[in-house]
Amino acid sequence: MIKGLYEAHLPVRNLEISIEFYSKLGLKFAWRDEDTAFFWIEEGKSWVGLWEGREYETQYHPSLRHIAFRxxxxxxxxxxxxxxxxxxxxxxxxxxxxxxxxxxxxxxxxxxxxxxxxxxxxxxxxxxxxxxxxxxxxxxxxxxxxxxxxxxx
Structure with missing residues (x-):
């Protein structure tokens, strides 16, 4: 059933700074909303989700313990x-x-x-x-x- 990795998530403090950083790495921007942005790792196959927020520093944040299988x-x-x-x-x-x-x-x-x-x-x-x-x-x-x-x- 599992074909590969669909997505992984990372918590970030500042979404704008992180968008700039991951763009510099050569990852292609996929989409964003108010507090998340996604970049293709392998276009059409897998991406990384960046989640802005300070709460991950003091408490559980879903991006710290979540992956999706394709x-x-x-x-x-x-x-x-x-x-x-x-x-x-x-x-x-x-x-x-x-x-x-x-x-x-x-x-x-x-x-x-x-x-x-x-x-x-x-x-x-x-x-x-x-x-x-x-x-x-x-x-x-x-x-x-x-x-x-x-x-x-």
Whole structure:
């Protein structure tokens, strides 16, 4: 199921300074929002997420204990069954109550989350081909909702 590394995360104190630094390293800028920026490590395959904030200096920050593994779209659709078969429980992401894999159109990816025995956050993640007219949507969709939406375009 796992094909490679999708993303790794790093906490940073100043996002603007870090964006300049990672650009100098030759990494290609992918996208940003208010407190995060992503740079391609291998374009279309893996990236590094930079998370601005001082809280990581004094308390847990998700970027310190999280990685995502790259899988295919079809594998992600079957991920809950696969995790169950290896006796690993999926966990909800953020404010979500469902453990079902979900799609983020504005980022062009989909995910399901689980933890390792030490409580490190792990993720199975894939790229999703998003039609241009849907790339602005920040809402998260289940696979069924997404496939229905796309088929009605």
């Amino acid at each position: 899988v295919t779209y079809e594998d992600l659709k079957e991920s809950l069954q696969w995790l169950k078969s290896i006796q690993v429980e999926a966990v909800p992401f953020g404010n979500r109550t469902s453990v079902e894999p979900f799609i983020r159109p504005h980022q062009g990816n989909a995910s399901v989350y689980f933890d390792d025995p030490d409580g490190n956050s792990l993720e199975l993640m894939c790229f999703v081909d998003v039609p241009d007219e849907l790339k602005h949507i920040t809402e998260k969709f289940t696979f069924g909702e997404w496939e229905n939406l796309v088929s009605n375009l």
